[in-house]
Amino acid sequence: RLLKCFHVYCEQCLQRLVRGGQEGQSLPCPQCRQDTLLPVGGVSGLQGAFYIHYLFDIQDALKKVSSSEQTMCNKCTKRGRPLLRDVRRVDMSRLHRSCSS
Known part of the structure; x- marks a missing residue:
């Protein structure tokens, strides 16, 4: 899945980083720490790369x-x-x- 900073991670890894993964929750990029707001659908709702x-x-x-x-x-x-x-x-x-x- 594609984060706001354009770093790419698999959905499973992002799910492990986010507990709950609800819409509107902020997800910091593991590499650069830039926050990405989760869309409707949580991590699964992030755009694919x-x-x-x-x-x-x-x-x-x-x-x-x-x-x-x-x-x-x-x-x-x-x-x-x-x-x-x-x-x-x-x-x-x-x-x-x-x-x-």
Whole structure:
């Protein structure tokens, strides 16, 4: 779960830090001590760290690609650099930075 200070902790660890974990209760970040007010739903109501899930998606896709044949982008085929095609939410119109110039 994402705290106000943008530090991320699992829900179970935050539940252990907060006794009761009621709405409006203040939760100090274990790292920087900045307070986060708990929303409706307590710790469970805190926003999830979507970017952490996105990184796991990328990691899973990279594992698939490394164990299978890699797909090349049009400009990179001659250079032999793979472009990851099966990562969700990636705009395929984008190419490697060095190829776009």
